[in-house]
Amino acid sequence: MAPLVLDAATLRRVIVGFHGGLADHRQVIDNLNVYPVPDGDTGTNxxxxxxSVVESxxxxxxxxxxxxxxxxxxxLMGARGNSGVILAQILRGVSGVFRDAAAAGSVPDAPVVAQALAAASDGxxxxxxxxxxxTILTVIREASESAQAAAAAGGGLTEVFDAARDRGYDALxxxxxxxxxxxxAGVVDAGGAGLLLLFDACLAxxxxxxxxxxPEPSAAPAPAAVASEAVPVEESSIADLRYEVMFLLDAPDPSVxxxxAAWQQIGDSIVVVGGDGIWNCHIHTDDIGAAIEAGIAVGRPHRIQITDLLDQAAEHSESFMAPDEPVAGAGAEPPAAVxxxxxxxxxVVAVGAGAGVVDILMSMGAHRVVAGGQSMNPSTAELLxxxxxxxxxxxVVLPNNKNIIPVAEQVDGETERMVGVVPTRSVVEGISSLLAFSPGAxxxxxxEAMAAAAGSVTHGEVxxxxxxxxxxxxxxxxxxxLGIGPDGIAAVESDxxxxxxALLDTIIDDDHELLTVLTGTDADAATTGAIVGHVAEHHPDVEVEVTEGGQPLYPYYFGLE
Known part of the structure; x- marks a missing residue:
C-alpha cells in the first residue's frame, strides 16, 4: 500500500533518487543540445x-x-548554470512548505505536496x-496545477505525483x-526534461x-525530439538600456x-530572487537613480553595483544556454594565488581551464582561478x-562563460564581502577586463571599468x-x-x-588592430601557422599574437581588439 505522507526519510530517498536519475540521463541530455558542440551542459549542471544537495x-x-x-x-550553494539556479528556486519553494508543515506538527500529505509544488512554481x-x-517554468507550473486538482479530488500521494508527472510530460x-x-530548431526544453525526473523519483x-x-547516447532521437534549455526570461536589447544596476535589498516580503512593479516601469532584464527579508535584485535601465530609489522606498538597498553597458558586446541572440560537458580531472586544478x-x-576571482589560460589570468592580475568554463561549470560553493x-x-568575479554568470551572481548574497560580477562570456573578455582592474578601487x-574593457573585445572560438x-x-x-562568433555559428567547414x-573573415572589421589566438589541447603547429598566414595575407593591418592556452574541446579561442 502506498504511504499517505511524505516523511523525512522518504524525502531524503527521493532526493538521492532524483540525483541518480539525472546522473543516469546526464550524457543523453548533454548530447541533445540544439547547438551540436561537444559541451552540452543542461544534464551536467x-x-x-x-x-551538492545530496551532500548537504x-x-x-x-x-x-x-x-x-x-x-x-x-x-543554492551548489547551483550550476541557468538550469541549476532555477532548480534551486523550485527546491526552495518545496522545502519551505514542507518546513512549515513540520513546524505545525504535521507530515506532508497529498494536499501539502500539491501546495509545495504550487509554491515551487510561484518561486x-x-x-x-x-x-x-x-521553458522549465511552464513544466513546473502545469505539473503543479494538475497536482492541485488531483489533491482536491481526494487523491493520495500516488495520484498527485502521477498527475504532476503526466501533465509535466505533456507540457514538455x-x-x-x-x-x-x-x-x-525542432527541440523541447532540456531543463523541463530534467525536472520531470523529480516526479519519477517520487513515484519510485x-x-x-x-x-x-x-537510452544509449548513440540512440539519441532525431533533431525533432532534441532537448535544449531555453532561458526563462524575456531578452532585451542592451543597446536600448545603458546601465545594469544590481543590489541586495533588505525589505519585507510583502513589499517586493x-x-x-516600479522597476517594470523603468527597465528590463529584471530578476528579483530571495525571501525572508533579503533579496538579490538586477535590472537594465537608463535611470540609475529611479532604480535605487525604488529600493529605498521599500527597504534598504546595499552592495549596490552599477555597470555601464554601452561598450559591452551584445549578448548571443540564441535563447538557450551554451552547452557544457565536464572534462575528466578538470576540477582537480587547485586555485592559483598571487x-x-x-x-x-x-x-579578483576568475574562472578558467587549461594551464596556459590559468597562467595568463594570473599574470594579468587574477588572485584566484577556479577551474571551469567551457569544460565544466563551477558551483556557487566553489566560487564562494x-x-x-x-x-x-x-x-570581483570573472565568470568567463555565459553559463557561469547566473551562478556567480549568487555569491554576493552568501558572503560579507562586497562582490562585483563582470558578465564576461569568454576567457578573452576576462583577460581584456583585467587590463582595467585597480586593486585600490x-x-x-x-x-564598471572592467565591463567596459571586456566589451571592447570581439570573441570567437572553434x-x-x-x-x-x-x-x-x-x-x-x-x-x-564550427566557427562560433558573437552572434552564433558563423562557419561550418570540413577542417x-x-x-x-572563415570565422575570422566574418568577425574582423576595419577597426581591429590586434588578434589574440589562444591555442587549445587539440591545436597543432601547422594549423596555427595556416591561420596566422591567412590573417597576414587577407588582413595585413591586424597584428597576431599566439599564446598556448591549453583549453579542452576548443582548439582555438580568438580575441579581437
Whole structure:
C-alpha cells in the first residue's frame, strides 16, 4: 500500500533518487543540445546541483525541518548554470512548505505536496520579471496545477505525483508550440526534461515503480525530439538600456511585488530572487537613480553595483544556454594565488581551464582561478570558497562563460564581502577586463571599468560538431568544424583551419588592430601557422599574437581588439 505522507526519510530517498536519475540521463541530455558542440551542459549542471544537495543532507537527521533547511541551502550553494539556479528556486519553494508543515506538527500529505509544488512554481516565476513560456517554468507550473486538482479530488500521494508527472510530460512536448526558437530548431526544453525526473523519483519511492532507463547516447532521437534549455526570461536589447544596476535589498516580503512593479516601469532584464527579508535584485535601465530609489522606498538597498553597458558586446541572440560537458580531472586544478599587498582594497576571482589560460589570468592580475568554463561549470560553493579565501573586503568575479554568470551572481548574497560580477562570456573578455582592474578601487568601481574593457573585445572560438544539425551558416554533419562568433555559428567547414579562417573573415572589421589566438589541447603547429598566414595575407593591418592556452574541446579561442 502506498504511504499517505511524505516523511523525512522518504524525502531524503527521493532526493538521492532524483540525483541518480539525472546522473543516469546526464550524457543523453548533454548530447541533445540544439547547438551540436561537444559541451552540452543542461544534464551536467542539474546533476551537479543535485549532487551538492545530496551532500548537504549528509549528517542531517531524518527530521523534516533541518532536512528541508539543508536541502534549500545545498541547492543554492551548489547551483550550476541557468538550469541549476532555477532548480534551486523550485527546491526552495518545496522545502519551505514542507518546513512549515513540520513546524505545525504535521507530515506532508497529498494536499501539502500539491501546495509545495504550487509554491515551487510561484518561486520560479517570481524570480524573473517577464517569464517566458515554453521553458522549465511552464513544466513546473502545469505539473503543479494538475497536482492541485488531483489533491482536491481526494487523491493520495500516488495520484498527485502521477498527475504532476503526466501533465509535466505533456507540457514538455508542447514547449516548441510556445517558444518559436524551440520550434525552429525542432527541440523541447532540456531543463523541463530534467525536472520531470523529480516526479519519477517520487513515484519510485511512493509505489515502487522503476525509474525510466536512459537510452544509449548513440540512440539519441532525431533533431525533432532534441532537448535544449531555453532561458526563462524575456531578452532585451542592451543597446536600448545603458546601465545594469544590481543590489541586495533588505525589505519585507510583502513589499517586493510593489518594488518589482516600479522597476517594470523603468527597465528590463529584471530578476528579483530571495525571501525572508533579503533579496538579490538586477535590472537594465537608463535611470540609475529611479532604480535605487525604488529600493529605498521599500527597504534598504546595499552592495549596490552599477555597470555601464554601452561598450559591452551584445549578448548571443540564441535563447538557450551554451552547452557544457565536464572534462575528466578538470576540477582537480587547485586555485592559483598571487600576492596581495596591505594597501589592496579589491581582488579578483576568475574562472578558467587549461594551464596556459590559468597562467595568463594570473599574470594579468587574477588572485584566484577556479577551474571551469567551457569544460565544466563551477558551483556557487566553489566560487564562494575562492572569494572567502581572499583577505580583501571587495572582490570581483570573472565568470568567463555565459553559463557561469547566473551562478556567480549568487555569491554576493552568501558572503560579507562586497562582490562585483563582470558578465564576461569568454576567457578573452576576462583577460581584456583585467587590463582595467585597480586593486585600490571598490568592487563596484572595478566592475564598471572592467565591463567596459571586456566589451571592447570581439570573441570567437572553434570546436567540432558532435551531431548532425542545421544552422544559419548551413547544414552541420557530425565531425564538421564550427566557427562560433558573437552572434552564433558563423562557419561550418570540413577542417579546423577552414573553419577558423572563415570565422575570422566574418568577425574582423576595419577597426581591429590586434588578434589574440589562444591555442587549445587539440591545436597543432601547422594549423596555427595556416591561420596566422591567412590573417597576414587577407588582413595585413591586424597584428597576431599566439599564446598556448591549453583549453579542452576548443582548439582555438580568438580575441579581437
Amino acid at each position: 542539474m546533476t551537479l546541483t543535485m549532487k 543532507l549528509d549528517g542531517v537527521a531524518d527530521d523534516l525541518e533541518p532536512l528541508c533547511a539543508a536541502l534549500a541551502h545545498g541547492a 520560479a516565476y517570481s524570480a524573473v520579471a517577464r517569464p517566458v513560456e515554453g 512536448e508542447r514547449t516548441p508550440e510556445m517558444l518559436a526558437v524551440l520550434a525552429e 519511492e511512493i509505489d515502487g515503480r522503476p525509474m525510466p532507463e536512459a 511585488d510593489g518594488f518589482k 600576492e596581495i599587498t596591505e594597501d589592496d582594497r579589491c581582488s 570558497a575562492a572569494v572567502d579565501s581572499l583577505p580583501t573586503g571587495h572582490v 571598490t568592487a563596484a568601481q572595478n566592475s 570546436t567540432q560538431a558532435v551531431r548532425d544539425a542545421s544552422s544559419s551558416a548551413g547544414p552541420i554533419t557530425t565531425g564538421d568544424w 579546423v583551419a577552414a573553419a577558423a579562417t
